[in-house]
Amino acid sequence: MALLEVKDLKVRVEEREILHGLTLTVNEGEVHAIMGPNGSGKSTLSHVIAGKPGYEVTDGQILFKGEDLLEMSPDERAAKGVFLAFQYPVEIPGVATMTFLRTALNAQRKARGESEYSTPDFLKKVREVSKSLNIPQDMLKRGVNVGFSGGEKKRNEVLQMALFEPSLCILDEMDSGLDIDALRIAADGVNALRSPKRAMVVITHYQRLLNYIVPDVVHVMSKGRVVKSGGKELALELEASGYAQFEDAA
Amino acid sequence: MPAVQETVERVKRIDVDQYRYGFETLIDSEKAPKGLSEEIVKFISQKKNEPAWMLQWRLEAYRRWLTMQEPTWARVDYPKIDFQDLYYYAAPKPKKTVTSLDEIDPEILKTYEKLGIPLREVAMLEGVEPKVGEDDPARRKIAVDAVFDSVSVATTFKAELKKAGVIFMPISEAIREHPELVQKYLGSVVPTSDNFYATLNSAVFSDGSFVYVPPGVRCPMELSTYFRINERNTGQFERTLIIADKGSYVSYLEGCTAPQRDENQLHAAVVELVAHDDAEIKYSTVQNWYPGNSEGKGGIYNFVTKRGDCRGDRSKISWTQVETGSAITWKYPSCILRGDNSSGEFYSIAISNGFQQVDSGTKMIHLGKNTSSRIISKGIAAGKSQNTYRGLVTAHRKATGARNFTACDSLLIGDKCGAHTVPYIEAKNSSATFEHEATTSKISEDVLFYCIQRGLSQEEAVGLVVNGFVKDVLQQLPMEFAVEAQKLISISLEGSVG
Ligand SMILES: Nc1ncnc2c1ncn2[C@@H]1O[C@H](COP(=O)(O)OP(=O)(O)OP(=O)(O)O)[C@@H](O)[C@H]1O
Ligand SMILES: [Mg+2]
Numbered sequence: 001m002a003l004l005e006v007k008d009l010k011v012r013v014e015e016r017e018i019l020h021g022l023t024l025t026v027n028e029g030e031v032h033a034i035m036g037p038n039g040s041g042k043s044t045l046s047h048v049i050a051g052k053p054g055y056e057v058t059d060g061q062i063l064f065k066g067e068d069l070l071e072m073s074p075d076e077r078a079a080k081g082v083f084l085a086f087q088y089p090v091e092i093p094g095v096a097t098m099t100f101l102r103t104a105l106n107a108q109r110k111a112r113g114e115s116e117y118s119t120p121d122f123l124k125k126v127r128e129v130s131k132s133l134n135i136p137q138d139m140l141k142r143g144v145n146v147g148f149s150g151g152e153k154k155r156n157e158v159l160q161m162a163l164f165e166p167s168l169c170i171l172d173e174m175d176s177g178l179d180i181d182a183l184r185i186a187a188d189g190v191n192a193l194r195s196p197k198r199a200m201v202v203i204t205h206y207q208r209l210l211n212y213i214v215p216d217v218v219h220v221m222s223k224g225r226v227v228k229s230g231g232k233e234l235a236l237e238l239e240a241s242g243y244a245q246f247e248d249a250a
Numbered sequence: 251m252p253a254v255q256e257t258v259e260r261v262k263r264i265d266v267d268q269y270r271y272g273f274e275t276l277i278d279s280e281k282a283p284k285g286l287s288e289e290i291v292k293f294i295s296q297k298k299n300e301p302a303w304m305l306q307w308r309l310e311a312y313r314r315w316l317t318m319q320e321p322t323w324a325r326v327d328y329p330k331i332d333f334q335d336l337y338y339y340a341a342p343k344p345k346k347t348v349t350s351l352d353e354i355d356p357e358i359l360k361t362y363e364k365l366g367i368p369l370r371e372v373a374m375l376e377g378v379e380p381k382v383g384e385d386d387p388a389r390r391k392i393a394v395d396a397v398f399d400s401v402s403v404a405t406t407f408k409a410e411l412k413k414a415g416v417i418f419m420p421i422s423e424a425i426r427e428h429p430e431l432v433q434k435y436l437g438s439v440v441p442t443s444d445n446f447y448a449t450l451n452s453a454v455f456s457d458g459s460f461v462y463v464p465p466g467v468r469c470p471m472e473l474s475t476y477f478r479i480n481e482r483n484t485g486q487f488e489r490t491l492i493i494a495d496k497g498s499y500v501s502y503l504e505g506c507t508a509p510q511r512d513e514n515q516l517h518a519a520v521v522e523l524v525a526h527d528d529a530e531i532k533y534s535t536v537q538n539w540y541p542g543n544s545e546g547k548g549g550i551y552n553f554v555t556k557r558g559d560c561r562g563d564r565s566k567i568s569w570t571q572v573e574t575g576s577a578i579t580w581k582y583p584s585c586i587l588r589g590d591n592s593s594g595e596f597y598s599i600a601i602s603n604g605f606q607q608v609d610s611g612t613k614m615i616h617l618g619k620n621t622s623s624r625i626i627s628k629g630i631a632a633g634k635s636q637n638t639y640r641g642l643v644t645a646h647r648k649a650t651g652a653r654n655f656t657a658c659d660s661l662l663i664g665d666k667c668g669a670h671t672v673p674y675i676e677a678k679n680s681s682a683t684f685e686h687e688a689t690t691s692k693i694s695e696d697v698l699f700y701c702i703q704r705g706l707s708q709e710e711a712v713g714l715v716v717n718g719f720v721k722d723v724l725q726q727l728p729m730e731f732a733v734e735a736q737k738l739i740s741i742s743l744e745g746s747v748g
Contacts, residue, residue: 050703051703073707078703078704078705090697092701093718095718104701104704111705164704
């Protein structure tokens with residue numbers, strides 16, 4: 001069943017059209033990779049799906065579990081299971097990571113009409129997940145992403161993903177800034193979340209990540225459109241020949 | 251004839267006995283007539299059964315006040331106050347000690363609930379004590395003095411405090427029971443001639459709290475006062491006096507609330523702190539006076555003079571304030587660092603939303619040798635509000651080795667508000683080291699979106715980010731109040747975005 005359907009999406013930012021009619025369908029259980037040159041609109045797509053303000057959708061639609069996603073506020077989308085691991089996770093000084101995790105998780109649960117986690121249950125869950133991601137407990141006492149290294153910030157995104165158990169995970173350049181070991185740990189974390197009910201959209205510039213997180217479908221984006229889709233071999237092809245061949249298609 | 255005029259005329263017409271009688275009727279209604287005059291000052295004094303010296307003190311202040319001008323230097327803007335169009339005394343109930351919750355106005359209980367002051371503190375008015383061996387800090391005993399309009403209605407744990415030698419009572423009672431202490435200290439930090447509002451307060455103050463901690467005593471519990479304005483058109487003028495004798499320690503917290511009213515209401519309090527050798531006073535405020543409605547109508551004018559005198563060597567005074575209410579705030583809790591090696595601290599969170607105007611800060615006056623002071627101010631402006639930090643740090647010629655550290659951070663939410671920093675620094679000797687840091691930033695859309703993407707609503711996100719911004723100051727509050735203050739901060743920012 002289709003989890004996410006993006007149909008002929010046109011998006012403007014400050015009077016300039018960035019997405020020029022983008023179509024993409026992601027089914028439950030699938031992992032999709034999106035590759036494409038800098039500035040082709042990958043992050044823009046992820047922001048529009050998550051509902052970031054400042055983007056004007058001029059045409060097309062986005063359905064999530066058959067519902068009109070564009071009608072929902074961004075926090076509603078989160079509660080419904082849309083998760084975006086940011087390319088550049090922000091710092092929130094003075095807000096302990098642990099407090100943040102708990103506030104967010106309970107906000108989502110409340111929106112879904114579920115009961116809040118009890119403190120022991122919550123702590124147990126965080127401990128389990130952070131351990132598997134090699135995140136020391138001390139880090140969780142610090143302000144959200146404050147003083148975290150680039151790799152730690154990315155791991156913190158995966159931690160939240162594991163904790164919130166969303167049904168759609170969009171990972172925007174999760175691999176940038178990660179060393180080889182960190183990449184493996186993060187990818188393992190992502191793989192552990194693969195499930196028949198969950199779908200992932202992995203945005204990356206490097207085929208290497210796809211060795212760890214093996215996609216079902218690879219899309220090539222150029223100038224605000226998906227210009228080619230294929231199996232995991234497409235990524236290898238791109239690695240060898242670059243994006244030049246798609247410039248014209250777009 | 252306008253009510254004020256009528257009162258003046260009536261007072262003129264009657265002789266002393268009739269005058270008393272006239273006011274007797276008024277005593278039934280528990281309200282002095284509108285307006286300010288020597289008669290009103292006498293009425294208040296009489297109502298409190300004050301000794302002659304106290305009345306004299308008030309009258310001198312009143313006469314002085316008549317010669318003074320309202321200050322205009324603060325960055326606040328409001329229509330001229332008609333001081334004759336206010337009530338200067340109102341007692342909602344006959345004064346008595348509240349012994350059970352039932353005797354407290356349910357409206358007041360509700361207000362506490364909304365403010366987030368948990369009912370357990372109110373329950374303490376009942377004298378309900380925590381179980382022995384209970385070490386949960388949230389269950390720590392807190393002695394409460396509750397002031398509604400102009401009258402103190404209840405002070406709890408008096409007996410237990412008395413055992414420790416601590417005097418904690420309404421100042422009206424202290425004037426009668428401990429005249430030697432009151433006479434010695436009242437006006438010794440904020441003289442009657444200090445400023446327009448303080449002088450007005452000296453003339454008409456009706457109640458407030460009095461604390462005396464004897465030498466070497468560590469006050470066994472937090473002391474707390476709740477101020478509440480209920481009556482319409484009533485000015486509230488509390489007077490608080492806290493004395494920490496040699497080597498003693500006391501932590502005091504005040505909370506303030508007022509109902510919603512279309513008219514502006516005046517609040518002009520004076521707080522004086524005196525710390526002798528090696529004594530320490532920690533004074534915390536959670537101020538949530540009614541800020542006015544979304545169009546800027548109504549709200550409290552909060553013109554307050556708070557000053558601490560580090561009179562003794564190695565004494566310490568620390569002000570912590572969380573200011574979220576009032577239409578206008580004009581407030582500069584200060585420290586006079588008179589004793590050698592004394593120190594002063596000012597930790598402040600000032601939040602303005604809607605049409606609120608805040609002009610607040612501190613003064614650190616270094617007079618003694620090796621005195622130190624620390625100022626951490628966090629200003630948050632949202633809506634169409636204006637938020638000004640105004641701070642003065644001075645070192646006297648003899649204050650060698652004086653040190654100050656000031657950090658002023660402002661956070662703007664939206665683009666219709668303003669934050670301003672006005673520091674005055676004067677060092678009259680070359681050995682003083684003053685450091686000043688200031689930042690102003692806008693709340694980041696990216697940070698808010700990050701939080702919202704993780705499931706927080708816009709308002710929850712703002713609350714979370716702001717609480718993070720003010721964390722250093724929140725940590726200075728007694729723990730049980732830090733949690734409440736945190737909630738209050740989120741509430742006061744509702745509707746600040748979008
Ligand atoms: N807020 C904005 N204002 C103006 N232009 C914007 C804005 N956001 C994105 N753009 C433009 O939209 C285009 C697509 O940007 P986007 O960040 O989506 O690219 P990307 O594919 O994620 O690139 P990269 O691989 O470098 O991360 C770029 O030309 C960018 O400059
Ligand atoms: Mg990008």
